[in-house]
Amino acid sequence: MDRITTQRNVGLHVAFGVTVALIAVIAAFGWSPWSTRWPAFVMLGVLAVAYVAYGRRGYDDPRSAAAFVPLLVVAALVLPAVVPSTAFVQCILFPVAWCQIDRARTSIAVSVVIGIASGIGLQIASGLDELLSTLLIESISVVGACALGLWITRIARLSDERRLLLEQLQSAQASLAEAHRTAGVTSERERLAREIHDTVAQDLAGIVMLTERARGDLDAERVDRLRDRLAVLEESARTALEDSRTLVAAGAAGVSSDGLGAALHRLGERCTRETGITVTVDAPDVPLDRDTQVVLLRVGQEALANVRRHARATSAQVALLVDGPQVTLRIADDGAGFDASVPSAGHGLRGLRDRLALASGTCVVTSSSGVGTVVEATVPTGAGPRLPSAPAPLSTVTR
Template sequence: MRAAEVTTTPTWVRNRWLHVFFAATMALTLVIAVFGWSPWTSRWPAYLVIAVLVVAYAAYGRLGYDEPRMAAAFLPLVLVAALVLPAVAPSTAFVQCILFPLVWCQVDRTRTAVLLTVAVGVLSAVGLMVSGGPDALVSTLLIEGISVIGSCAMGGWISSVAALSEERRQLVEDLRAAQQSLADANRAAGIASERERLAREIHDTVAQNLAGIVMLTERARNDLADDRPDALDERLTVLEESARAALEESRVLVAAGSAGTTRDSLAGALHRLGERHTRETGTPVTVTAADGTLDRDAQVVLLRVAQEALSNVRAHAASAEVTVTLLHEPDQTVLRIADDGVGFDPAVPTGGHGLRGLRERLALAGGTCVIASTPGSGTTVTATLPTGAPKPAGAAPSLPAGPHAAATATAPVVSR
């Protein structure tokens, strides 16, 4: 049967063996027509039919394997050849070797192919009767009956194989399409995840440093207006440190794809973070922390928690004192940040992103975050991270190093 699918392989390449078979069969049929026995003195009808069939095949019949209109124009010539050639020279009934395949290869529907196969057999039998007379009736019917039955059986089997092949081809195409769709979805998910990671990193580092710089600049302007040069000098020193910290965090984010060794520890970073907060806000921060066995990525997560909590204290708490405690237990590490400020109601939704990002970061690392607060009674943020927790997807590659790098803060000032 003619393949229904559209393929990128050129038609002449896919059907080249059919073209060769057609040419060889027609050449042999011509030889038989010239030298074979014929009851007629002139054989020009056979020569004419062979010539017309060859020319028509070369012109448009070869396209009938893929184009139904070409097949519809060529197959009537096949029926004419099935009748005329055996009628002129009985041995040219050999031409059925190519006529039957042409029918099955150029027709889409099995029923139509069977009917045309029967028509070729009947016309060939009529042609043989014309050339051989009624004495050859039994042998003619036997030969043509076997030819028709064999052609239908072979054509039906080949058609089923072709249908199965087409079904498998379609399944392969569907599988490839599904794989491509899955790859696109994974790529899109990866892009979205990376954007979320970068958003958290910027939120937890550079953005808060810039917010701190803005706050320090405002205070420096007030010191200048109040003619307090000693306080102004201190403000400018802290402002310079904040700017350097923001620059360092920017470089860390740019190079986040290549994790390297770090010269700092979580305990040291927490101590410097508390000192920095005290210098910037005047609110004393008491840090109780010692080095533990957490890996670098887990330490970065806890450092970000501390930065976010202190950022909220600075922006909202109006507290007089803050405590930061790092506890290493056998199966987990607990970081607790408590202030005695104005507090808030955790059940009331806020417009900030800080606490939500904090919870997401801990969840990615396999940890938990509990925020306890009531209006007027301060706030306590407790982050728990299992020892040996899996590497978080959004963690930076290393802890900030250097004398001022731990001063990185997290979220914009309105982070709750």
């Protein structure tokens, strides 16, 4: 039972009780051609007890309605026959009958029967002299009850149809949303599978082949080739590591769900927890496109990895600054620093600096007098830069 039906039934319960109480007052003080009025009070008592016992369930239970509706006809006959003014009871008998009977034709027939019964009761009390007025009153009552019942029934039917359509629409929307979620999950899984297959899996396959060749050279005592084999093997391993880090930064870091700021805070907390180095992060949530967030998060990962492995620092500061059309990520530590004159192999922070330049951004790595390291990566906020593939991939930070 829905909320509207419950409210309707409660309203009918209240109306029925109030009407029965009012009819009891009328039966006690109204004019009656008889010397006793006990049949009217007995009828009201039976009607009230039957309604409480099973009649109130007739709005939802056809069997209860079939047992209670005939009692309405009897009440329409007995009450006016004892006290004519109690014919007022029809104002509740008609609505109860219409609400407890499902078919409109049956409701009309019952309304006619109630009107006839009430007319007979009035004739019993008033005699044939009031026949014309009785016919007029009951005809108007029956016609009005049927017209009002048909109108309300049509409204109720349209309301039920609209409610059913609304439920179907909500169900369809829920199914469509679930289908979209499923399609999104499937699409993301397929994308990750393609990326892993095209990057990490191929790199690992190459590493396996290089390892087999190196073992063959070792077995054949071709030591002169081992150095070249190991160099290529190291390069392939670095490529696989870079690809896996890029995938982690794009997905597992949570950039796409709760923003770059939250991802940097988690990165700093993890570094502090694992190394004991105090990492403070000042990174508010700012609206950035996903590729920009991935690039900056990658810089933060590489810079904190440098702090973790080489800097011998006790603290580090991470700050995210937005200046107009560009955003800057700054990571500074109080470690040992590095010698800027030493050439780089293209990995670590220097490799990051070189490759970020290819992605329409800049990465400046400085060390003040060999004490502490400052990494500042700047990228456009809307350009959507990506870390491109390069022969010298990012990997373990080296100075």
